[in-house]
Each structure stands twice: as C-alpha cells, then as structure tokens.
Amino acid sequence: MRILGCLLVLIISVATLSFKLAGRAAYVDAYYQNISEIRQKQSELLELLQQTDFQNTTQRTHFISSLHQLRLKLKAQDFWFRYLEPNAYRKLNGPLPVEWETEVFEKYEPPYRREGAGLSLIEMALEDPHVSKEYISENIYSSFGSLDVFAADSVVQRMRDPSAFYFANRLFLLNLAAIYTTGFECPDSARIVPELRQMMLDVEKLYRQYEQSPGAYLLNPAYWAQYRSALTFLSGQSDAYALFDHFTWIRDHVNPLFRINQQMIREHGVFSRSWMDYTLNDSCGSIFDKRLFSGQQYKGLYGMVEDVATLNEIRSIGKLLFYDPILSVNNQRSCSSCHRPDMYFTDSTVRTALQLDGINRLPRNTNSLVNVVFNHLLMSDGLHTELLQQGKGVIGNPMEMGGRESEVLTKILSCPDYRKAFQKWMRYTPEEKNVTMDHIVSALSIYYSSFSYASAPFDDAMHHRSSIPESAVKGFNLFMGKAQCATCHFVPLFNGIKPPYLSSEFEVVGVPEDTFYLRLSADEGRYKVHPVAEMMHAFRTGTVRNSSYTAPYMHNGVFSSLHQVMDFYNKGGAQGRGLSLPNQTLSSDPLALTSEEIEHLLAFLKTLDESIPKESPPDALPRSGDPSLNSRKIGGAY
Amino acid sequence: LKALNRYIAPLLILISLLPCCNSQRRSAYQFPEHFAPEIKSHYIERAEKGRALYKAYCSDCHGIFTKGKDGVPNFTTTQIDNYQAAALLGIDPRNHAVARKLNQLQVDHIMIFLRFRSKDDK
Numbered sequence: 001m002r003i004l005g006c007l008l009v010l011i012i013s014v015a016t017l018s019f020k021l022a023g024r025a026a027y028v029d030a031y032y033q034n035i036s037e038i039r040q041k042q043s044e045l046l047e048l049l050q051q052t053d054f055q056n057t058t059q060r061t062h063f064i065s066s067l068h069q070l071r072l073k074l075k076a077q078d079f080w081f082r083y084l085e086p087n088a089y090r091k092l093n094g095p096l097p098v099e100w101e102t103e104v105f106e107k108y109e110p111p112y113r114r115e116g117a118g119l120s121l122i123e124m125a126l127e128d129p130h131v132s133k134e135y136i137s138e139n140i141y142s143s144f145g146s147l148d149v150f151a152a153d154s155v156v157q158r159m160r161d162p163s164a165f166y167f168a169n170r171l172f173l174l175n176l177a178a179i180y181t182t183g184f185e186c187p188d189s190a191r192i193v194p195e196l197r198q199m200m201l202d203v204e205k206l207y208r209q210y211e212q213s214p215g216a217y218l219l220n221p222a223y224w225a226q227y228r229s230a231l232t233f234l235s236g237q238s239d240a241y242a243l244f245d246h247f248t249w250i251r252d253h254v255n256p257l258f259r260i261n262q263q264m265i266r267e268h269g270v271f272s273r274s275w276m277d278y279t280l281n282d283s284c285g286s287i288f289d290k291r292l293f294s295g296q297q298y299k300g301l302y303g304m305v306e307d308v309a310t311l312n313e314i315r316s317i318g319k320l321l322f323y324d325p326i327l328s329v330n331n332q333r334s335c336s337s338c339h340r341p342d343m344y345f346t347d348s349t350v351r352t353a354l355q356l357d358g359i360n361r362l363p364r365n366t367n368s369l370v371n372v373v374f375n376h377l378l379m380s381d382g383l384h385t386e387l388l389q390q391g392k393g394v395i396g397n398p399m400e401m402g403g404r405e406s407e408v409l410t411k412i413l414s415c416p417d418y419r420k421a422f423q424k425w426m427r428y429t430p431e432e433k434n435v436t437m438d439h440i441v442s443a444l445s446i447y448y449s450s451f452s453y454a455s456a457p458f459d460d461a462m463h464h465r466s467s468i469p470e471s472a473v474k475g476f477n478l479f480m481g482k483a484q485c486a487t488c489h490f491v492p493l494f495n496g497i498k499p500p501y502l503s504s505e506f507e508v509v510g511v512p513e514d515t516f517y518l519r520l521s522a523d524e525g526r527y528k529v530h531p532v533a534e535m536m537h538a539f540r541t542g543t544v545r546n547s548s549y550t551a552p553y554m555h556n557g558v559f560s561s562l563h564q565v566m567d568f569y570n571k572g573g574a575q576g577r578g579l580s581l582p583n584q585t586l587s588s589d590p591l592a593l594t595s596e597e598i599e600h601l602l603a604f605l606k607t608l609d610e611s612i613p614k615e616s617p618p619d620a621l622p623r624s625g626d627p628s629l630n631s632r633k634i635g636g637a638y
Numbered sequence: 639l640k641a642l643n644r645y646i647a648p649l650l651i652l653i654s655l656l657p658c659c660n661s662q663r664r665s666a667y668q669f670p671e672h673f674a675p676e677i678k679s680h681y682i683e684r685a686e687k688g689r690a691l692y693k694a695y696c697s698d699c700h701g702i703f704t705k706g707k708d709g710v711p712n713f714t715t716t717q718i719d720n721y722q723a724a725a726l727l728g729i730d731p732r733n734h735a736v737a738r739k740l741n742q743l744q745v746d747h748i749m750i751f752l753r754f755r756s757k758d759d760k
Contacts, residue, residue: 303739304695386742430694431687431747438743 076202163270174499300442318447345369365557391441417622475604496541510574688751
C-alpha cells in the first residue's frame with residue numbers, strides 16, 4: 001500500500017512536471033487571441049459598410065475611425081505578422097495593389113506578382129466619396145483570407161521556437177527606423193504618431209508575455225531600460241506628425257535598441273533558419289554600419305579567399321584592369337573612362353557617357369559604383385542579378401566596350417603580369433581548368449567594391465561620434481516626414497532596399513526628357529527587362545548617398561543640380577506637371593516644401609557624402625607580349 | 639589453341655569490356671530525352687565544374703562516410719531541391735556557411751551536377 005502511494009505521488013509529480021515543461025506559451029496564446037479579435041473587428045467593419053452612406057460626412061468619419069481601430073489591432077501583431085509571412089501581410093495592409101518582386105533567393109525566377117489589399121488601400125480609396133462599396137468589401141474579404149494564413153499551424157510552429165522572437169524583434173526595430181515613422185503604410189499622417197505610440201505599448205505587452213513563457217530567453221535589463229526610455233520619448237512627442245523628431249528617435253532610441261538586440265542574439269546563441277534573416281549580419285552593432293546586410297557577393301569566383309594578403313593582391317590586379325583599355329575592342333576605353341575613380345566612380349562632367357564610337361551618347365547616365373554592392377538587382381532596369389554578369393555585360397556591350405569575350409581574354413593573358421597572377425590564383429577555383437573572363441571580372445569587382453564601406457558624417461552623428469548642423473537635422477526630419485523621400489529611399493542606405501533587405505524596388509516617378517517638361521523620357525526602364533504594365537518607365541531606386549558628387553541625376557542625367565531634383569519631386573513628378581503617366585507610383589500631389597525646407601533637405605544630403613579613399617591612376621599598365629598593345633593609355637583615350 | 643587461350647581470350651574479354659567503360663563514361667549524367675546535344679554538352683561542362691566544387695567544398699561532410707571514393711551521396715530530388723534552397727538561402731547557417739561564400743554561378747554548377755548525375759556514377 002505504501003509502495004503504491006509512493007508510486008502515485010511519483011506519477012502525479014512527474015505528470016505535473018511534464019505539464020509544466022510543456023506549459024503553454026503566453027505569447028502564442030495572445031497571438032491567437034489577437035487574430036480572433038482582428039477577425040471579429042473585420043466582420044463588424046463589413047456590417048458597418050452595409051449601413052454606411054459615404055456621401056454623409058458623419059457616417060463616413062465614423063467608418064474611417066472604425067478602420068483606424070482595426071489597424072491598431074493589426075499593428076499590435078505587426079511584430080509577428082511581418083516576420084512570419086510578409087506576403088500574406090500585404091493583403092492585410094499593403095501599400096500598393098500590385099507589386100513585382102524578385103527577392104534575393106528568387107534570382108533564377110521571373111519576378112513575382114504580389115497583390116496587395118487591406119486597410120491602407122481602403123483608406124486611400126475613401127478619399128473619393130463615390131467609392132464603390134464592392135471595392136471596399138473585396139479588400140476586407142482578402143484580408144480575411146490572409147488571417148487564416150497567420151493562424152495556420154505551420155506558421156505558428158515557427159514562432160513557438162523561442163529564438164524566433166529575437167529575429168522578429170530585430171525586424172521590428174529595423175522597421176521602427178525605416179518604415180513605421182514614414183507613413184509608408186499609413187496614408188493619414190495624423191495617425192502616424194498615435195499608431196506608433198500604441199504599437200510600442202502593445203509590443204511591450206508582447207515582450208512580457210514572451211518572458212513569461214517556458215523556454216524564453218529573457219531580455220536583459222539594459223534593453224528594458226532603453227525600451228522604457230523610448231516609450232517616454234514617444235509620450236513626450238506631439239501627435240502632430242510635422243513636429244516628430246525622427247533624428248533623435250532613431251539615434252537615441254531605435255539604434256541603441258537594435259545594438260542591444262544584436263548583442264542578445266549573440267549572447268543567447270540563438271540562430272535563425274528563416275529566409276527573412278538571409279542578408280542580415282548578427283555581429284553588426286548598428287543600423288548605420290555598412291556591414292548590416294549584404295547585397296552582392298562581390299568576390300565572384302574568389303569567394304573562398306579569406307587571406308587578406310591574397311585579397312590585396314587580387315585587388316591591385318583588379319585596379320590595373322580597371323584602368324586598362326585592353327578590355328575594350330579598340331584598346332581605347334577602360335572601366336575608368338566612364339566610372340572615374342576620382343569622381344566617386346561616375347562621370348559628373350557629362351549627362352550620359354560617350355558610346356564606343358566616340359560620337360554618340362549612351363541613353364543612360366553612368367551609375368556610381370560606390371555602394372553598388374548593397375543592391376540585389378543591378379543597372380537602372382535591374383537587368384543583372386550579379387556583379388559578374390554586370391561586368392561581363394558592359395565589356396561585351398557593343399555600345400560600351402564592345403569586346404568579344406575570347407579576344408579580350410587572349411589580350412589580357414598576353415601580358416605576363418596578368419597571366420602569372422591569375423594562374424597563381426587558379427588553386428582557389430578548382431572548378432575551372434583555365435583562366436576565364438569570370439576570373440577577370442571577379443578581380444575587377446573585388447577592386448571597386450572596396451570603396452563601398454566608407455561612412456558619412458550622418459552615420460557618425462548617428463553613433464554620437466560627431467554632430468551635424470542643425471539644418472541637416474531638420475532636413476533629415478523632412479526627408480523622413482513631409483517630403484516623403486524615405487517612403488522609397490529607406491534607412492540606412494537611402495536606396496530602394498527596405499528591411500529585411502531582400503529585394504530592390506523600382507519606382508515610376510516620371511522623369512522628363514528635358515527640363516522644360518514637354519514630354520516624358522522615352523526610356524521604358526524596367527519594362528525592357530520585365531514587360532508588364534506596372535513596370536513601364538520604372539527605374540530602380542538608387543541611393544542618395546554621395547549625391548553632391550554624383551551629378552547629373554536621374555536615369556538620363558536630365559537634372560544637373562539637386563535643386564532641380566527637389567523641384568521635380570516638390571511638384572509631384574510627371575503627373576504633377578500635367579504629363580500623362582497612369583502608373584506613376586510617386587504621389588502627384590505637390591509636397592509644398594518651402595525654399596527654406598529645401599535648403600534643409602540639401603544640408604541633410606550633404607551629410608551623406610562619404611569620405612571614400614582618394615584614388616590615383618596606376619603608374620603603368622602591364623606590358624603585353626604583343627607590341628601593338630603596348631601603346632595603350634592608362635585609363636583609356638576617351 | 640594455347641596461343642588462342644593466351645592472347646585471344648584476354649583480348650576478347652577486353653573487347654567485350656570496352657563498351658562497358660564506354661557506357662559508364664556516357665552514363666555519368668542522365669538528361670531528359672528532349673535535351674538537344676548542344677544543351678547536353680553545355681550542361682555536362684557545368685556539371686563537371688560542379689563536380690570539382692563538390693569535391694572541394696562539400697564532400698568533407700556529404701560523402702566521407704559513404705563507401706564510394708568520391709562519396710557523393712545519392713540525394714533524392716526533394717533533397718536536391720532542399721539543398722538548392724539551403725544553398726541560396728543559407729537556411730542552416732551553422733552548417734552551410736560555405737555555401738554563402740560561393741557565388742550564384744558556382745552554386746548553380748553544384749546543383750546541375752547533383753541533379754543530372756546518374757545514380758550509379760561514383
């Protein structure tokens with residue numbers, strides 16, 4: 001009997017213990033709870049839609065405020081939704097009805113059509129009082145569908161892993177810097193600050209629920225203190241969006257939170273198997289550190305070379321090749337003919353560069369090669385997915401360098417200096433029997449990519465290392481806010497890559513043929529590569545870093561000064577000037593920036609000029625065994 | 639008859655073995671029938687590069703414990719799909735760090751090698 005009793009006690013204690021171990025995760029319960037609340041609110045909104053007369057101002061306002069309530073509920077779970085299934089999220093609160101995307105791991109595939117729906121689109125449609133109720137109900141119904149995705153076991157399973165929390169949190173912090181404060185998915189700017197404040201409170205609750213769950217890795221006290229100070233900062237900010245201090249918000253709150261979160265990722269030893277973290281670097285302590293994410297593998301075939309001395313050798317041969325006109329069919333043009341290393345690797349003296357024939361001009365402005373490694377798609381139209389293809393594309397292009405691969409290679413290898421160097425490095429490429437054009441282009445990209453890792457005064461200011469002028473701070477706040485620049489030029493590279501930095505974006509802004517705005521530039525842009533209606537006249541969003549040095553601007557170099565660029569955007573692009581461009585993605589409403597505000601913006605842009613290492617041409621080019629090649633000029637003839 | 643036994647029989651055996659060697663060489667890769675010859679030779683070229691890369695960077699883990707010399711395991715098609723994803727995504731950062739150093743082209747060589755390698759190729 002006693003033994004039986006002991007056994008019973010043992011069984012009960014084991015049972016309770018195992019129950020405790022497999023205890024319920026409070027944050028997962030809250031997640032389910034929230035989904036059902038959102039679903040409830042959606043149904044209510046659908047009912048309200050039937051009773052609402054949009055011509056009646058009171059009813060309309062009431063409907064919009066219910067919409068805002070629903071979005072607050074949604075934002076409470078943004079933390080998970082965006083991390084777990086970003087494509088389903090587009091149907092809950094997407095910014096555009098159709099987006100075409102090629103993400104970093106979809107490089108082999110044609111772009112994907114991703115349809116958006118949900119609250120932002122409804123709110124934009126409601127600006128028109130004669131909006132059809134069908135359009136609104138369709139949008140609500142598609143968001144019903146994506147809620148089911150978020151409730152699916154396969155999705156929830158991923159968040160049950162306690163490590164996932166830290167990676168979702170990282171994305172949340174990056175979005176706090178790059179998206180939530182710019183109005184990217186919130187058309188009514190009066191709602192931006194109140195929504196942000198509420199979302200931060202909801203996330204605080206989520207943090208607590210996570211910490212109470214079994215197996216959770218606790219947030220450290222430093223993180224909690226920093227988070228509370230961020231909440232205090234937000235409660236001190238006015239609801240008026242125009243007054244929001246983006247600069248202090250990111251420098252003193254978001255970036256320190258990001259740093260501590262990265263530190264916790266390393267300390268807890270958590271790791272991610274999600275493709276959302278593919279490009280992000282766990283050991284980077286700041287959003288404004290260039291090691292934050294990787295866009296291109298710039299070492300080409302020499303990816304396995306880690307040894308610094310060898311890399312330096314490859315880089316110095318790469319430099320010689322960069323200045324060597326041997327790469328062109330007529331031995332008169334080099335990479336540096338257009339990408340001038342003394343001019344931030346572009347040519348700011350011409351609108352578009354000369355063609356190979358030396359008479360005509362190329363259709364597009366030369367892009368700077370500085371920061372090009374932080375792109376997933378290359379060229380203004382995203383033609384290439386990889387630096388190797390891009391390099392070979394230019395060398396082989398009959399309008400640019402016109403070289404046939406085999407001939408160029410023979411010429412290069414006729415120089416003993418080149419031949420010996422590349423043969424020496426053959427052991428790093430076991431798959432290749434002979435030196436190929438890929439080896440040549442790899443050396444080139446190892447050379448010019450090394451100029452992409454410099455920092456700008458703005459980055460230093462974000463790290464509290466130095467300060468920037470007051471007008472530049474004002475300019476940054478305008479950039480993120482009223483001027484709407486940051487809805488396309490995302491923090492921190494200020495190019496078209498937004499967190500989690502997986503794909504390059506294209507925009508249709510309507511660049512004119514000339515500064516008289518008589519007609520649109522005829523260049524079809526992305527449409528040439530990917531012929532769909534949305535992509536007509538679309539171009540890849542470039543970075544605004546180093547803009548003081550990279551004039552002229554836009555794909556055709558139509559604007560010679562930044563003032564002209566500001567004026568173009570201030571008046572709403574092509575549509576704003578009365579030109580017809582039905583698929584323009586830039587708002588056609590004037591921004592109403594004053595000339596003083598434009599000066600602030602320009603002051604901010606100036607702080608994004610990076611101090612890239614000074615570069616001077618090599619003293620001599622390698623001699624060739626073929627005497628006719630030895631008269632070639634360093635950097636090319638034109 | 640002795641002479642026949644001594645010289646001709648081994649010769650006969652050799653001759654009978656020749657097509658064997660030949661067919662083994664030919665069956666290193668298996669391509670769908672609709673592949674045109676020039677496409678096949680292009681793929682073979684890339685697969686051979688993939689083989690070299692595989693030996694250098696993958697076979698330390700995937701292969702050393704199998705019986706074959708090169709020891710390339712016979713991945714199933716699903717596994718190859720998963721590896722393609724893994725290589726492109728770096729989905730398992732602890733084990734596949736090597737895949738992230740390779741460039742797109744090199745990953746592709748390896749996948750072509752794995753996908754079209756015939757199952758009895760060692």
